[in-house]
Amino acid sequence: MSTLCEKTIETVKASVPFLSENALKLTCHFYQRMFKENPEVKVFFNPAHQVSGSQQAALAGAVCSFAENIETPEKLAAAVELIGNKHASLGVKAEHYPVVGKHLLGAIDDLLDPAPPEILEAWGEAYGFLADVLIGREKELYKEMAWEGFKEFEVAQIVEESEVIRSFYLKAADGAEAPASKPGQYVTLRLPDGNGSTTMRNYSLSSHGCSELLRISVKRESPQHADQPQGYASNYLHDSVKAGDRLELGAPCGEFYLDVEAHEKSGIPVLLLSGGVGVTPMLAMLQASAGRTFPVTFVQGAMNAAQHAFSEEVAKLADANANVIKHVRYSAPAEGDMPDSEGLFDEAFLSEFITTETEVYFCGPKPMMAHVLGALESMGHPQEKVHYEFFGPAEELKKCPMH
Structure with missing residues (x-):
């Protein structure tokens, strides 16, 4: 893995005060740019987090954290593991990183109107460094996963667990045994979004050790405020999915588990x-x-x-x-x-x-x-x-x- 040169480190660290004041403005503009020019990547993002602004705020925090810890990347190990697992669960690949990098640098350039060349060069090198770390970890995770992409599972049984929680018991449509998982990990469901495309959501496995079935248990998400929509995926599962239906699942993934x-x-x-x-x-x-x-x-x-x-x-x-x-x-x-x-x-x-x-x-x-x-x-x-x-x-x- 390559290392960053001293000049790049100094330039990125010098940008921390500016980022601290403008990070949210930067990330909001970044997402607007990227979704307009590369709408194909929208499938990897939860629309609710975009509407609420939480995704933009999270990226702003991540950018600042990376800049502050650029001399000690080992401090970012936990974040790399979290992001790597999330990316692997959604099917993010190496070819997606240049898209993100292009729009991140473009957003910085637009915000500084224009950015000095040394700023863009330093952040380009820094982003490439981080991308290499994440791509490397994600390659390892893909090798460990039971399968890449999505596989069909049949809904074997649906059980009401409470007023708001319903369990879905899932068996592989090809008759294979349920994949091994670590207790606490999640699977990713790919669902139709009602607009001719798909959307993805992570759901924790609520059982462990069964060789035949996987179980996810889903709460029907209602709006917290009058101007908020209800949770699309949870309501789709509660209202539209029946025993015998098939769902697309990603393999178990996640860094949160009990050893x-x-x-x-x-x-x-x-x-x-x-x-x-x-x-x-x-x-x-x-x-x-x-x-x-x-x-x-x-x-x-x-x-x-x-x-x-x-x-x-x-x-x-x-x-x-x-x-x-x-x-x-x-x-x-x-x-x-x-x-x-x-x-x-x-x-x-x-x-x-x-x-x-x-x-x-x-x-x-x-x-x-x-x-x-x-x-x-x-x-x-x-x-x-x-x-x-x-x-x-x-x-x-x-x-x-x-x-």
Whole structure:
């Protein structure tokens, strides 16, 4: 892998103050340019994140982070792993990178009107460096995946898990066994978008270890505000997909997973914490770790019993395995509900389940995740022992009002 020359590093770092003030303006213009001139790449982006502005904000944060850490690229390893897995799940290839690079440099040039040649040259070299790193990692991931691209699966069964969550059991249309996966990983669904094209979404596998079927569990997403559309993909799955239908799936992927064998050797305790539909990757982790020698605490949050999915499944696993403890917490219990506790996942509550050794894995709605992340930081829990999955631009968590 090539290295960056000192002049390039100095020039990029000198641009950090300008980027900090103008990064969002830059990325908004970048996406407008790219989608206008190369509309074929729009399929890789979630339209909802574009409408909300979160994708533009996330890229702005990533550009600034890269510029700030250009001398120490090893600090970007986690980001490279996250982006590499996301790109591999969507089918991003080496030939797509020049398109992005062209429009990123074009946006910089337009914003500076025009940019000095040394700025464009430095950022061109820096982008090429980062692209090479990502392309290299993605090539490795493609080799590890059960298949490249998309494969047909048949919907074998659909199960109502709660008022808003529905599970889809999927079997390979060619009769092959279900692909191996790591507990916590996701698959990508490619769905018709209603406009003659397709759209892609990632869904965590909510079960682990079955050689015949994959299971995804999808919450029907309703608009949070009157001017927002409902979630297209989730509502399509709930309203239009029936048993016997076929869906296109990408192979299991993702850097967020529980390394069961490592915990079996170390004996380090695990806390699996979830809110709402964020329970899905935690279920796969729970199934993979039930019956092992290391202790597992499964804490599930929901608004109330009507929205509490998989209660019987989790209870059976806890009852049957001595290494599993479960706890149910409702934030807005209805009359007659009987959770183990009520309230949010605040510091006082989390401290009951965490020691300095505990590896914490969590997933859920953005406000809940921001709240948990902030609580763990306030508690001084070691950062390397905090793991989470967030289907959206991760920078949103740090800007959420509850964090």
